[in-house]
Amino acid sequence: xxxxxxxxxxxxxxxxxxxxxxxxxxxxxxxxxxxxxxxxxxxxxxxxxxxxxxxxxxxxxxxxxxxxxxxxxxxxxxxxxxxxxxxxxxxxxxxxxxxxxxxxxxxxxxxxxxxxxxxxxxxxxxxxxxxxxxxxxxxxxxxxxxxxxxxxxxxxxxxxxxxxxxxxxxxxxxxxxxxxxxxxxxxxxxxxxxxxxxxxxxxxxxxxxxxxxxxxxxxxxxxxxxxxxxxxxxxxxxxxxxxxxxxxxxxxxxxxxxxxxxxxxxxxxxxxxxxxxxxxxxxxxxxxxxxxxxxxxxxxxxxxxxxxxxxxxxxxxxxxxxxxxxxxxxxxxxxxxxxxxxxxxxxxxxxxxxxxxxxxxxxxxxxxxxxxxxxxxxxxxxxxxxxxxxxxxxxxxxxxxxxxxxxxxxxxxxxxxxxxxxxxxxxxxxxxxxxxxxxxxxxxxxxxxxxxxxxxxxxxxxxxxxxxxxxxxxxxxxxxxxxxxxxxxxxxxxxxxxxxxxxxxxxxxxxxxxxxxxxxxxxxxxxxxxxxxxxxxxxxxxxxxxxxxxxxxxxxxxxxxxxxxxxxxxxxxxxxxxxxxxxxxxxxxxxxxxxxxxxxxxxxxxxxxxxxxxxxxxxxxxxxxxxxxxxxxxxxxxxxxxxxxxxxxxxxxxxxxxxxxxxxxxxxxxxxxxxxxxxxxxxxxxxxxxxxxxxxxxxxxxxxxxxxxxxxxxxxxxxxxxxxxxxxxxxxxxxxxxxxxxxxxxxxxxxxxxxxxxxxxxxxxxxxxxxxxxxxxxxxxxxxxxxxxxxxxxxxxxxx
Numbered sequence: 001x002x003x004x005x006x007x008x009x010x011x012x013x014x015x016x017x018x019x020x021x022x023x024x025x026x027x028x029x030x031x032x033x034x035x036x037x038x039x040x041x042x043x044x045x046x047x048x049x050x051x052x053x054x055x056x057x058x059x060x061x062x063x064x065x066x067x068x069x070x071x072x073x074x075x076x077x078x079x080x081x082x083x084x085x086x087x088x089x090x091x092x093x094x095x096x097x098x099x100x101x102x103x104x105x106x107x108x109x110x111x112x113x114x115x116x117x118x119x120x121x122x123x124x125x126x127x128x129x130x131x132x133x134x135x136x137x138x139x140x141x142x143x144x145x146x147x148x149x150x151x152x153x154x155x156x157x158x159x160x161x162x163x164x165x166x167x168x169x170x171x172x173x174x175x176x177x178x179x180x181x182x183x184x185x186x187x188x189x190x191x192x193x194x195x196x197x198x199x200x201x202x203x204x205x206x207x208x209x210x211x212x213x214x215x216x217x218x219x220x221x222x223x224x225x226x227x228x229x230x231x232x233x234x235x236x237x238x239x240x241x242x243x244x245x246x247x248x249x250x251x252x253x254x255x256x257x258x259x260x261x262x263x264x265x266x267x268x269x270x271x272x273x274x275x276x277x278x279x280x281x282x283x284x285x286x287x288x289x290x291x292x293x294x295x296x297x298x299x300x301x302x303x304x305x306x307x308x309x310x311x312x313x314x315x316x317x318x319x320x321x322x323x324x325x326x327x328x329x330x331x332x333x334x335x336x337x338x339x340x341x342x343x344x345x346x347x348x349x350x351x352x353x354x355x356x357x358x359x360x361x362x363x364x365x366x367x368x369x370x371x372x373x374x375x376x377x378x379x380x381x382x383x384x385x386x387x388x389x390x391x392x393x394x395x396x397x398x399x400x401x402x403x404x405x406x407x408x409x410x411x412x413x414x415x416x417x418x419x420x421x422x423x424x425x426x427x428x429x430x431x432x433x434x435x436x437x438x439x440x441x442x443x444x445x446x447x448x449x450x451x452x453x454x455x456x457x458x459x460x461x462x463x464x465x466x467x468x469x470x471x472x473x474x475x476x477x478x479x480x481x482x483x484x485x486x487x488x489x490x491x492x493x494x495x496x497x498x499x500x501x502x503x504x505x506x507x508x509x510x511x512x513x514x515x516x517x518x519x520x521x522x523x524x525x526x527x528x529x530x531x532x533x534x535x536x537x538x539x540x541x542x543x544x545x546x547x548x549x550x551x552x553x554x555x556x557x558x559x560x561x562x563x564x565x566x567x568x569x570x571x572x573x574x575x576x577x578x579x580x581x582x583x584x585x586x587x588x589x590x591x592x593x594x595x596x597x598x599x600x601x602x603x604x605x606x607x608x609x610x611x612x613x614x615x616x617x618x619x620x621x622x623x624x625x626x627x628x629x630x631x632x633x634x635x636x637x638x639x640x641x642x643x644x645x646x647x648x649x650x651x652x653x654x655x656x657x658x659x660x661x662x663x664x665x666x667x668x669x670x671x672x673x674x675x676x677x678x679x680x681x682x683x684x685x686x687x688x689x690x691x692x693x694x695x696x697x698x699x700x701x702x703x704x705x706x707x708x709x710x711x712x713x714x715x716x717x718x719x720x721x722x723x724x725x726x727x728x729x730x731x732x733x734x735x736x737x738x739x740x741x742x743x744x745x746x747x748x749x750x751x752x753x754x755x756x757x758x759x760x761x762x763x764x765x766x767x768x769x770x771x772x773x774x775x776x777x778x779x780x781x782x783x784x785x786x787x788x789x790x791x792x793x794x795x796x797x798x799x800x
Contacts, residue, residue, distance in 0.1 A: 067117070067154040071125040072161050078118035081108065081154060085115050086137040088146045096140040101133035101151070108133065108154065117154075125156040126193045158195035160255065164204045164245035166190050169259030175226060177233035177265040178365075185215065185224040190245030190257060205250035209258065211241030219250075224261060233265040234302045269307035270365045273299040273356050275375040282336070283380045286344040287387075291337050294323065298333040299356035299373055308332060311359050319350030319379065336377065344383040345419060352377045388414040388424050388467035390479035395465075397447070400486045401455040405730055406723030412445035414467035414477055422469040429464035429478065436733075438483070439726055440465055447481065450726045451733075455485040456521040489581025491521040493530050495589040501556060502607060504598035505563050513544075514556040514591060518577045528552065528579065535574035535588050544573050544593065556591060563595045569607070570594055 067082045089095040099110035099117065107121050108131065131154045137147040166188060173186035194201035206222045208215065216227040224241065241261040248254030275297070282295035301308040312325050312334030324339045334354060357372040390413065397410045416422045426445045428438060438461070439450040447465070461483040469475040501514035518530045532554035533539075534546050543563075547555040556573065571593040578586035596607035773790035776783050 067152065068157050069119060069123065069154060070159060071123045071156045072159055073119065073122060078109070078120050079123075081117040081119055083114070083116050084110065084135050084137075086147050088137065089115075094140050095146060096138045098136045098138060099133055100136070102131040104133055107131065110135075123156050125158045125195060126162060128156065129195075130155045158198045158201060160194055160199070160201035160248060162193040162201075162247075163255030164190035164192045164247055164257045166243075166245065166257060166259035169261075171259065171261040172264075173224070173261060174264045174266045176268050177231055177237075178268055178270060179226050179229075179231070181226055181229050183226045185226065185263060186261060188217075188222045188224065188243050188245075188259060188261065190222070190259075192247050194247065200248045200251070200254075202247060203249045204245045204247055207244050207246070207250075209242040209244050211239060211261075211263075214239055215241050215263065217243055224263075231265060232270075233267050234271065237265045239263045239265075267304045267307050268365065269303055269358060269360060269362050269371070270368055271302040271307075272369050272371040273301040273310060273358055273373050275299045275356065275373050278375050280375060280377045281380075282377060283382055284338065284342065285382050285384050286342045287384045288338050288342060290339065290341060294336040294338060294379060295377070296328075296333045296335055297325075297354055297356075297375060297377065298331075299375075301332070301358070306360050307358070309359055310334070310356050312354055312356050315353050315355045315374065317350065317352035317377075319352055322350060323352065323379070325354060336379075342381050343417075344381050345417075348381050350379045350381070352379065385469075385472055385475055386417045387475040388469060388477035389417050390414045390465075390467065390477060393479060395479060395481040396484070397481060398484045398486055399449070399453065400488050401453045402488045402490060403449055403453060405450060405452065406448055406726045408446045408448050409483070410447040410481065412440060412447055412465050412467075412479065412481070414445065414479070416469060420471075422471045425468045425470055427466045427468070429466055432462060432464040437461060438463055448723075448726065451730055453485050455487045455523075456491060459485050461485070487523050489522050489524065489579065489583065489585055492585040492587035493518040493520040493528075493577045493579045494587055495519075495577070499589070499591050501591055501593045502596050502604055503558060503563055503593055504596055504602055504604070505565065506561075506598060506600075506602075507558050507563060508561050509558055511558045512555050513558060513593065515553055516556065516575065516589075516591065517553045518589075520579050522579070522581060524579075524581055526580070531578045531580075533576045533578075535576045538574050541573065543571055546575060556593075565595050565597060565607075568595065 069079060069081050073079045084097055086095055086097075093113050096112045097110055097115040098112065099105070099108065104110075107119060107123070108117055109120055110117050132151055133154065134149055134151050136145060136149040138144065139146055169188070171186055171188055175183060175185045188206070190204050190206070192202040192204055196202035205219050206217050207219060208217045208224075212227070214226070214228045214231065215224055217224050222243070222245070224243070239262075241263055242258055243261060244256050244258045246254045246256040280295065280297055284292075284294045288294070297312065299310055299312075301310065309329075310327055310332045312327050314320050314323070314325055322338070322340050322342070324337050325334050326337065327333070328335055334356065336352075336354075353374055354377055355372060355374045361369075361371055395410055395412065399407075399409045403409070412426060414424050414426070416424065424445075425442050426440045427442065428440050430436070435451065435458070437449065437451045437453060437458075439448050440446065441448070445465075445467075463481050463483065464478050465481055467477040467479075496517050496519045499514060499516050503511075503513050507513070516532070518532075520528050520530070522528070530552045532546055532548045534541060541559070543559055545557050545559045547557060549555060554575070556575075573591040573593060574588050575591055576586055576588050578584055594607045596604045598604050773787070776787040776790065779787075
């Protein structure tokens with residue numbers, strides 16, 4: 001039979017002591033009861049082993065008890081765990097003990113002769129609490145098993161070697177300020193890795209090391225509560241609390257761990273708002289636009305977040321309908337803005353009473369109120385030079401697209417709102433009218449057309465008219481003018497696309513070959529309706545006829561049969577299309593009809609007429625000859641152009657000759673004021689004084705002619721000068737060769753007969769002696785030629 005030795009607690013030692021008592025080994029029982037699971041000495045192990053061998057039983061069976069061994073053994077010798085013994089072992093070494101299983105040979109070893117088990121590594125219950133092994137007894141000589149293999153367990157017995165740990169620490173918590181005593185804040189939990197079922201190694205007790213008298217902790221649960229009433233966030237909003245957890249029930253010798261709990265007092269609405277000043281003085285320009293800011297007021301609140309939110313309003317004053325006040329949600333300030341346009345001439349100052357309140361109140365703190373405060377705001381309106389104001393503030397004009405240039409379509413009116421009532425000058429913002437379709441009279445504000453309007457090109461015009469004070473051009477007012485161009489019937493209908501029809505040679509009379517439709521760019525109010533008919537030159541067409549469907553479409557039908565490609569393969573049918581406008585407009589579109597060969601089902605097979613076969617083909621020599629002729633012609637053309645370009649040889653000046661002895665002649669006339677035959681200089685002075693009859697030069701044609709010669713005298717003397725100017729401006733813009741009529745410049749004159757006389761340097765002195773050129777000698781060799789020409793010495797008249 002198998003027997004085991006070495007129990008590791010008092011209960012197992014007691015059981016072994018009873019069994020040994022019946023074997024006459026009472027002295028070992030006394031030893032077991034007097035110990036407390038400490039390892040046996042070597043002599044005690046041998047004595048116990050001998051006595052067990054003397055009283056061994058012959059029953060073949062396993063008798064097992066669990067082995068227990070303490071963790072964290074720090075001795076130098078292997079730790080004795082227990083002893084295995086078989087009743088077949090005679091003590092002569094013939095039995096060999098073998099150990100296998102978890103940790104065998106690595107953690108635990110066995111003496112194969114005696115069966116003693118030792119632990120050769122440090123054991124940690126928190127890493128592994130037990131090991132399962134198997135034991136076997138073999139005949140050392142034959143290797144035959146003497147006992148059946150069986151399992152046993154070695155349990156690691158815990159000692160207090162782990163302190164409590166706060167796995168979730170450090171902690172962050174918050175509690176409302178002014179909370180009553182005992183308000184729960186947060187619960188902390190410490191974990192002890194020791195065995196909770198053995199002793200008090202894992203029994204944890206909590207205590208507070210730092211944070212009193214503000215907070216307390218439950219020793220058993222770790223729940224932190226407030227311990228002081230009326231804690232004010234505005235006085236102190238942050239607390240650092242240190243909690244200790246100690247095992248062994250808090251007894252002396254227990255291990256301890258600590259954690260930090262950062263507690264913040266959250267805000268409650270316990271502070272009413274207060275204005276730091278009871279009177280505000282503000283000013284605003286009378287030209288301030290609506291919604292512009294006048295000033296800001298602020299009520300201080302010691303709370304934060306939602307508890308510091310403010311709501312500002314007017315509760316009294318004489319400007320309740322002129323100003324608004326809004327709350328800035330980011331900075332909690334009251335922003336006073338302009339609600340209606342201001343006028344210094346009407347009212348120069350306003351007084352308002354502003355109230356600031358907390359919208360979010362807590363009932364338990366109402367006794368600390370009232371949670372509102374008031375202040376007075378005095379607003380002064382300052383006078384400014386205001387820009388002109390248009391009445392009305394928006395213009396909508398409808399004008400037909402065939403309106404004549406220069407027609408007044410609207411009178412734009414503006415006034416100076418100031419007391420001075422300065423004169424107004426009008427103009428158009430050209431960025432709003434890049435096409436320059438309109439013109440406004442500078443003094444009357446009459447808006448006129450300056451170019452033809454086309455609804456189909458641009459049906460709406462949004463222009464901006466500016467009004468400027470005559471005495472202060474920096475004051476500019478503006479108004480939007482929307483011009484809707486009304487439609488007139490000025491576009492004839494046309495085919496919606498290019499139409500091409502096909503007729504089979506076997507087509508019968510009255511067969512439909514094409515349906516046509518038209519489009520018209522105009523948009524009449526009564527809708528579009530088109531009328532179709534054959535053009536007058538094709539009214540009696542023997543081949544085709546037209547049927548108007550009265551739905552803006554028409555059918556083209558064959559009038560006969562028997563079409564043949566070889567006779568005529570293409571027909572052109574002119575169709576007249578008219579609209580229902582006033583006046584009625586029409587156009588002629590051409591339908592191309594191809595004669596095609598078709599099968600019996602009317603499917604087109606071929607529409608191409610047989611090509612003529614050339615009787616002979618061009619040879620290679622003929623092609624080369626033709627190309628050679630073309631090349632010779634190109635060479636001749638280039639030669640002629642080159643000769644014409646070099647017909648006039650440039651004048652070459654000999655560098656050795658004196659420059660004052662050469663006369664350079666130019667064929668082009670220089671012009672000048674006295675050359676009045678090139679163009680009419682009178683137009684540069686005054687267009688009204690220009691003469692219609694122009695004296696022409698005989699040697700050249702004038703390149704620039706006065707624009708006034710095209711202006712009839714009746715138009716010039718007409719009072720409506722604007723219409724004339726706008727019409728001429730449009731003509732000048734369209735004529736690329738005409739001078740700009742609207743950009744005449746005035747120049748001072750020089751030459752014979754002018755006040756400034758001649759400015760030419762050639763006639764600036766009368767004699768050569770009036771000018772001295774002696775300084776040319778100091779300029780070096782490069783100016784030697786000039787010095788010889790103009791420099792004179794007193795001796796021989798030469799410088800060198």
